[in-house]
Amino acid sequence: MAENLTLxxxxxxxxxxxSTVSRVINGQANVNPSVRSRVQEVIQRTGYTPNVVARSLVSGRTGVIGLVIPSRVHSLFEDPYFSRLIQGISAASNRAGNTLSLFLFQNEEEESxxxxxxxxxxxxxxLILTATRMADPLLARMAVGEIPLVIVGRPDVDGISYVDVDNHGGAMLAAGHLVDLGYQRIGIVSAPTSTTAGVDRLxxxxxxxxxxxxPLHPxxxxxxxFSEESGYQAMRRLIPHRPDAVFAASDTxxxxALWALQEAGLRVPHDVALMGFDGLPASEKSNPALTTVRQPVTDTGARAVQMLNDLVTGAATSPVVEVFPVELVVRESCGAMLASSRPRTD
Amino acid sequence: MAENLTLxxxxxxxxxxxSTVSRVINGQANVNPSVRSRVQEVIQRTGYTPNVVARSLVSGRTGVIGLVIPSRVHSLFEDPYFSRLIQGISAASNRAGNTLSLFLFQNEEEESxxxxxxxxxxxxxxLILTATRMADPLLARMAVGEIPLVIVGRPDVDGISYVDVDNHGGAMLAAGHLVDLGYQRIGIVSAPTSTTAGVDRLxxxxxxxxxxxxPLHPxxxxxxxFSEESGYQAMRRLIPHRPDAVFAASDTxxxxALWALQEAGLRVPHDVALMGFDGLPASEKSNPALTTVRQPVTDTGARAVQMLNDLVTGAATSPVVEVFPVELVVRESCGAMLASSRPRTD
DNA sequence: CCTCCCGCTGGGAGCGCTCCCAGATTTCTG
DNA sequence: CAGAAATCTGGGAGCGCTCCCAGCGGGAGG
Known part of the structure; x- marks a missing residue:
């Protein structure tokens, strides 16, 4: 119980x-079995835990990894995607024996x-960095830094390790699906082109x-x-142009968009088909359930942690890149489930 | 740039x-001004930053505070309330010069x-601990520990510092508001009574x-x-009993509940009035906008950080308690905005 | 019988910092 | 102008750990 026990x-x-106690704790070989068990007994009895700080001073490692979510992500942080990503990264770093520090920057000032x-x-x-923008100033600074760095999402510069999902392929899948279902006036609620995910999906x-x-009509x-509100607004702008199917670049x-459609008295998928991207729980619970492109958020986070640890231990040398595949999840909102799989041509 | 500079x-x-460099860095008095500026110039030029680990080993302080969100909060973590709370705590600890470590426990096993x-x-x-349950095993263990501890939300045991909002008073406010508007059959979608917030609001x-x-009819x-889904299900159970107003113990x-009402073809507030609790952004954006009880989430988080730092430095001695007031926010869903402020008596 | 080796153990050095004390220098006092 | 006080500076000690090397005893080999 006493906190201040030392080796x-x-x-x-x-x-x-x-020294012998240290050897026992670190599981080294050259210790007499009887001595070892005697020491272990004492450790057990006293509840001794090594002081991580002192250990770090010697080893140069702390076991702490940072998760940075830069500024301007206020709206993004409301996206459940981030909650899931944080959960995934947290779970993976717990498993890997790391401690996760969270850096949420509210503005550029705080950032710098x-x-x-x-x-x-x-x-x-x-460091794991998420939600980077194109030409992110943070990125430029970090890339030159001495600290191992992994980005979640494709950065727009070379030479950095990252883990991403196949946004491009997933969006192609979505487009193909809607075309195959016979829709003619297919629109998109796109994500900001200041992000690589937005660009890739578009x-x-x-x-x-x-x-x-x-071709996509302008x-x-x-x-x-990426926000729900923006999806609503974007769809309102789209409705006057009478799309018969819309791909939204995120489930949120x-x-x-679904709200806007329902508000306008349009039925989904009968009047307008709708697709999302991400595969969040919300997509399943919505009414109608959303056809979407599922990305492995948890795997992404876990891989980022693993990649970072490889970089830290030297097991890997920068840059490492991994892109996870995505998967089409067909539910109700695209109309594929309708009796007639060929919807009316207006 | 070089990472490995020392004092x-x-x-x-x-x-x-x-020693002199140390004095300059720590802003101590007894340093010759010319020497001071010479040292500062070198620090500036080399980009030297003190090694926090070494400093911690001496001082016994690390500047790191932990935020623990225990297991069984999967669904809770989807509640935007947590995103806001984390943001608030993060911002406050940035300001206070702390580093925030996040501990998200997925299950009891990981927890222990x-x-x-x-x-x-x-x-x-x-440590800051959130989302504690009644008789939380974590809490029992932590309370006896040596480490300074602040709970967000009222714990069900004594002797621990905590910061809470006036859940009891806020729920009274809500009840009073609905009664004053003339509703007769007032129901509640309550939060789990395994949480103190749930108990207090009920x-x-x-x-x-x-x-x-x-009296509240059973x-x-x-x-x-606390989940959206559970609100939906609970309201479906309530509808057969024909409430004319319902207080949901969280905005989420x-x-x-709003979904369930709309699905049942009931208009809000004309057929059934609805109130929430929390004052999250979602309450404002919903249609109709939700009358709710706003709690100062960000302030709560900030106060928790401050309280914890007081405990750490010894500026305060446990237990410290602070309860923030809440505020009624009248919007559309309660019917107060209707032309006739006296709704029909069925 | 001596040497060599090997398993095991203890203690010195040092990670980069802060704290404290003593010495060197300057300034103030009577 | 001597003596004391105030100001400034350097270095030792030590935070709790890991790493390394030397030393101890005992068994094997010549």
Whole structure:
């Protein structure tokens, strides 16, 4: 129970030296079995735990990894995607024996004030960075830093390790699915093109349509910012142009879009088909259940932690890249479930 | 840029000793101004940052505070309330110069495996614990621990510092508001009574009704678990008993309840009035906008951080308690905005 | 019988910092 | 102008740990 026990104390109690206790704790070989068990008994009895700080001072490792979510993500942070990602990363770092420190920057000012303290203070073994923007100033600074770094989501510069999902391929899948179902006026509620995910999903979607000889009409594209509200607003802008199917580049925006559709008295999927992207629980619970492209959020987070640890231990050398596949999840909102799989051509 | 500069290095570069550099960095008085500026110049030029780990080893403080969100909060974590709370705590600890470590326990097993490492390893100066349940096993263990501890939300045992909001008073306010508007069959979608917030809101509501001579009919109470889905289910159970007003003990459950009402073809507030609790952004964006009881989530988080730091520095001695007031926010869903402020009596 | 080796153990050094004390220098006092 | 006080500076000690090396005893080999 006493908090301030040291190796030396345990040694004295067990009648051995500091060094021997250290060997026992670190499971090293050259310890006499009887001595080992005697020491273990004392450790057990006293409830001794090694002081991590002192250990870190010697080893140069702290076991702490930082998760940075930069500024301007207020709205993004409301996206359940982030909750899931944080959960995934947290679980993985618990498993790996890491401690997770969270850095939520509210604004650029805080970002630049805290960044040096965070990175150069020596407390962090490495950093996971999410929600980077194109030309992110944080990224530029970090890339030159000495600290191991893994990005979640494709960064727009080279030479950095990252883990991403196949946004491009997933959006192509979505486009193909809607075309195959016979829709003619297919629109998109896109994500901000200031993010690589937004760009990739938009390009993938456009390419998926083009591949089937159906260009995206400019009127049938409205941009959102990942928030539910923005999905709602974007869909309102789209409705006057009479789309018969809409792909929203995130489930959260799709839910917003659904509101707009219902408000306008349009039935989903009978009047307008709708698709999302992410595969969040919300997509399943919505009414009608959302057809979506599921990305493995938890796996992404877990891989980021693993990648970072490889970088820290030197088991890997930068840059490492991994892109997870995504999966089409067909539910009600796309109309594929309707008796007639060929919807009316207006 | 070089990561591995030490005090000694800076001293050599500036032609002074380790000690003097330390004094300059820590802003101590007895340093010759010219020497001081010379040292500062070297620090500036080299980009030196003190090694926090070494400093911690001496001072016994790390500046790291832990935020623990225990198991069984999967559904709770989807509640935007937690996102806001985490943001508030994060912002406050950034301001206070703390580093925030996040411990999300997925299950009891992880909880008991990680707890000793977390608390006794000496990395944490203190702990903030949220979402505690009645008779929380974690709490019992922590209360006896040596580490400073602050709970967000009233714990069900004495002798622990905590910060809470006036759940009881807020629920009374809600009850009073609905009674004053003339509703006769007032129901509640309550939060789990395994949480103190759930208990306090339920008791406050019952007391608020009783105070006006209107007992809560058992049929008009349905329990949820803070999730949207549970709010939906609870309201479906309530509808057959024809309430004319319902208080949901959280905004998230209120949103779920709204779905159920709309699905049943009931208009809010014309057919059934609805109230929430929390004052989350979602309550404002819902349609109709939700009348709710707003609690100062960010302030709560900030106060918890401050309280914890007081405990750590010894500026305060346990237990400290603070309860924030809440505020009635009248919007559309309660019917107060209707032309006739006296709704029909069925 | 001596040497060599091997298993095991103890203690020194040092991680980078803060604290404290003593010495060097300057300034103030009577 | 001597003596005391105030100001400034450097270095030792030590925070709790890991790493390394030396030393101890005992068994094997020549």
């Amino acid at each position: 030396e104390d345990i040694g004295r109690l067990a009648g051995v030296s500091r 004030a805290l960044y040096p303290r965070v990175v150069t203070s020596g407390v962090l073994d490495g 390009n993938g979607f456009v390419e998926g349509l083009a591949l089937r000889g159906m 009127d049938l594209r409205a941009d959102g910012d 925006m799709a839910v917003g | 000694e290095d800076i001293g050599r570069l500036a032609g002074v000793s380790r 495996a990680l707890y000793p490492r977390v608390v006794t390893s000496g990395v944490l100066d203190g 008791n406050g509501f019952v007391e608020g009704l009783a105070l006006r001579g209107m 049929d008009l109470r349905a329990d949820g678990d 459950m209120a949103v779920g």
